[in-house]
Amino acid sequence: MSLTDHADNSPAISGLSDTQAMLIDRYWRAANYVSVGQIYLLDNPLLREPLTHEHVKPRLLGHWGTTPGLNFIYAHLNRIILARDTDLLYVCGPGHGGPGMVANTWLEGTYSEIYPAISDDEEGMRRLFRQFSFPGGIPSHAAPETPGSIHEGGELGYALVHAYGAAFDNPELVVACVIGDGEAETGPLAASWHSNKFLDPVHDGAVLPILHLNGYKIAGPTILGRSDDTVLRQLLEGYGHEPFFVEGSDPMDMHRQMAATLDRVFDRIAEIQHAARAGEAPGTIRWPMIVLRSPKGWTGPKDVDGKRVEGFWRAHQVPIAEARENAAHRRLLEEWMRSYRPEELFDAAGRLLPELRALAPAGDKRMGSTPYANGGRLRRALRRPDWRDHAVAVPSPGGAIGEATRQLGKYLADVLRLNADARNFRIMGPDETASNRLDAVFEVTDRAWMQRTEPYDEHLARGGRVMEVLSEHLCQGWLEGYLLTGRHGLFNCYEAFVHIVDSMFNQHAKWLKVSRGLDWRRPIASFNYLLTSHVWRQDHNGFSHQDPGFIDLVVNKKADVVRVYLPPDANCLLRVADHCLGTHDRINVIVAGKQPAPQWLTADEAETHCAAGVGIWDWAGTDRDGRELDVVMACAGDVPTLETLAAVDLLRQHIPELKIRVVNVVDLMTLQPRSEHPHGLSDNDFDSLFTRNKPIVFAFHGYPYLIHRLTYRRANHANLHVRGFKEEGTTTTPFDMVVRNGLDRFHLAMDVIDRVPGLAGTTAHAKQAFRDRLIEHKQYITTHGEDMPGIREWSWPYRAPSDAGD
Missing domain, CATH: 3.40.50.920 (Rossmann fold)
Structure with a gap:
């Protein structure tokens, strides 16, 4: 089969045996049980006695609606890892599915290894439940505290772009990215579908988007959830994907569908990569993806107080809202939790039964323990040239004219040369690398490009290290995913338009702040911004291009995370950029001009001046x-x-x-x-x-x-x-x-x-x-x-x- 052939993506009949399907279903039930317990319970984690007022949390926080679907996917991806020895990273787009991510990493054993106080028994389960969305505990999202996560998702829109950033230059990795209905309506996510045009099957890993449609967001239906399969298929094929559909609500039927579909999808990924790595001209690649339709709040209460819950927006957050004070609600909660039959899942000590534990991978193959989700474990020092090799000769202050960013481009070209074999450095920007005078990098590499090319095109190539797309969201998100999985990079942008990613900057800064307080999260390379074509040299483009306010936003963040540099000339820019590329767990913002300007300091003077600041x-x-x-x-x-x-x-x-x-x-x-x-x-x-x-x-x-x-x-x-x-x-x-x-x-x-x-x-x-x-x-x-x-x-x-x- 060639890379461009279409596999049959009609509903598949799985070879999954009844025994295998029952085991996966029990594992899924265990994850659902632990997820519900986190939202509701302070004590009595295994329901050894009837639920009482004191067992239920006074404030019920968290989100149930997306969680059973996330658990379903996690359980089936575990089977893929065991069957194929695959390196898998799970990116949880519905960040409100935090209960599921925590539940699964606890069931597989990763959580207790990282947090020994949350042991893998009944007492550990009690503590796991108590800490969730509780003062002194953990957030309800898949936050930095959550093993296996590179993506919080509290703010929607960034899951898929992070997934692609993680896959670039990680040829053995498959990133399974779950995208919820609500997130699919955001602008950044809509642009992220185009990331597949930049994925090189030779040098990069693969991304498996899983569009999880349960039909509703917080209080109403979703656009794609209400789209029929024909329209949805046309949309996703238009984005360049080959969609596979898994749909229904009967658990055993869904397990068989999902297992068969995942097998076909992973076969397809392997075919694409094998052909490309064997030298076959790839043409236009249609990467597979999955559309999973399941009820909102699947397996939860059907109705509460006569109002529909499962399969409706009322399942989004806390389906049973008054379980502490309302005895009828409390009985309903207990019936719900007992419907998962915990006695079939956990032994007398509260540990997951051995036959279920065996369904999870071991060691770093576990999705909660994969080093790709703790990128500092994979980070290698970036090889950097001596920046003085590109310094401007300054015979006296103002005695030379130079273009600061042009000199930086020459330095960055050397960075690319020195790290060519490692493939751990990329430059991202919205079609402005040459405009920003960094074009010396094209003497070393090209723009990454997987679409067709014309004979007159310049600097487009598969395997290019410069990534340009007219979406600041994608540039920011790609680099975040790239850094979070252990690599290095630079984002260059016109100063006025970096505001487009203000919110993404905020989220990454928050991630770094929390991560720095977690001993088990290893330091990652800093996020480096070069803001140029700045306010004072956008006279020709007018008012729309004149805004220096991004640095105001940056300075709002915690001091141990952010740095802002304003080098006055080329030599200071070189010295500052070299320093920033060698730092970790920071966000460095460098503002520098690209136009010819007087040069003030020699290289030695710039070294002294910049060291002092x-x-x-x-x-x-x-x-x-x-x-x-x-x-x-x-x-x-x-x-x-x-x-x-x-x-x-x-x-x-x-x-x-x-x-x-x-x-x-x-x-x-x-x-x-x-x-x-x-x-x-x-x-x-x-x-x-x-x-x-x-x-x-x-x-x-x-x-x-x-x-x-x-x-x-x-x-x-x-x-x-x-x-x-x-x-x-x-x-x-x-x-x-x-x-x-x-x-x-x-x-x-x-x-x-x-x-x-x-x-x-x-x-x-x-x-x-x-x-x-x-x-x-x-x-x-x-x-x-x-x-x-x-x-x-x-x-x-x-x-x-x-x-x-x-």
Whole structure:
């Protein structure tokens, strides 16, 4: 069979024997029993006595509706692992199915190995039940605390993209990804179906999407749940899949259907991979997937208080809502739990019976114990070149012009070369790798592409290490899945549009925060953002492309997780990027420009400056003779640095006696107190840079309020004046962008005059000259369509003190 042939995907008759089907059904019942117990019970886990008020939790939390389907899938995937010795990762899209993920990892033994207090007996079961959605316990989702999970799913939309990220460069892995009805309605999930066009059967693993349709979300029907099979088949085939359907409610019939379908699906995956790895030209691959239709709240109560529950939205959360106080509800709960016949599942000590325990794999083949779900176990150090090999030669400050991200592209090309055999580094981006001046990477690799190609296409290839798709959601999700399973990467994006993944960033940051507190979760490589084509150089694209606010969102997160870097030039960018690629369990955000710009620091100076994160640029200031300082001019970001230095030049020309200190900030987190962030400066160090009583004029890349947030506890905060983006944008010239927002050199110089005591009355001529230049600027750009020559051609006119007399 060729890779493009279609297997018969009509309903299959399984060779599963009655004995095998009964054993799987008992295992499934055990998982359902343990799932229900987690939602409801504080005590009496094996129902040794009738349920009483005290046995039931006072607050009933959790979600039942999706859980029996998740348990059903888990039990059948266990059979596949045992039969085929497969490495399987289970991605649970319905995160509210947390009870099922916890139940299954407890039944297979993984949970008790990781959490010995939750033993594999009756007492362990009692503790397992008590901790669920209980103060001091565990969340109701498949959270970081859940073995086998790389995906919480509390926020829907990301399961399938995470699954593909996990499969890339893991050729022996199959990722079974369960997608619920509700998640199937989200935008990110809709785009994620296209991920199959990027999956290389030679070098990558496989993803098995399982679209689990139970018909309802929280309070109503779902779109795909109400779609008939013909329409659904056409949709999924249009996405490039070969769908197999498993449908019904009779348990024994469903077990036979599912076993037969999984066998056919795994045969199909093996055929595709074998043919591709044997060198057969794959053409268009139609990867198999499963549509599982089962009732919402399957095996739960049919009706409660005369209202339909099973097969309806009322089964979504807690089907029996008053089991603690309402005796009739409590009897109904007990009948429900006893319907699973726990005496056929657990021995007298509360342990899963041996014949059922034998249905789960052993060791790392268990889905709860697979190292792919604890990626730090697989992580290998990324080989990195010496970043100085790509440094720009800077004979004096401002004495060279360079494109920062172009130099970074050369560095990243070397990273790709050094890790070519390991295949553990990828670059993700929404069709902007070349636009962001990283195109040197295409000397080493191509864009990953599994669709047809034309003779005139460029840099498209199976096995490419650069992944481009016009969906920031996919780029973010692919890289998350890739990192969570032990690899390394970089996400480059236009600054304004990274906001599309704000919520995904939030979820990953939360995952890292919790994971860092779990000893058994090994560190994973950091998520590295490169934000370029930034606010101050999107003059030609207009207001829609002008937004630096992502860093505000980032700074909201826990200090031990996030870092924000604003390198002022190419050498600082190289040094910062090299550092970030070597870190783990972090989210690093680097904001850097791609346009030609003056270069300020040599490689050695960049090393020293970036290691500190903040520092005085002695060569730029005029406070070196020991006389009392008049003003601190601080800057963070490449364009703010340029404008600050140009403002210093103006002040040196017009007020030569003024004592100015220039402080450049690379690591934004140094501005926070050390008590708030591990990179923060101590109060003494902060005061030594910024003084305790002198005016500070701070030119910032983003929204000014962020600097005030970071520094409000500092002694000199009252003297701090910040200029940055104030939501003034349009299609204009580069310099007009900074003028519109008051971040230009003339406004900064006037700020100094206004804030240094005694200057306002003696420097009216200088202030008038600066205002006149702003008027000239406006007239010039509206006539000529570009900035004045004096702006475009300005360069730093002074030599560093060490150069004097050369």
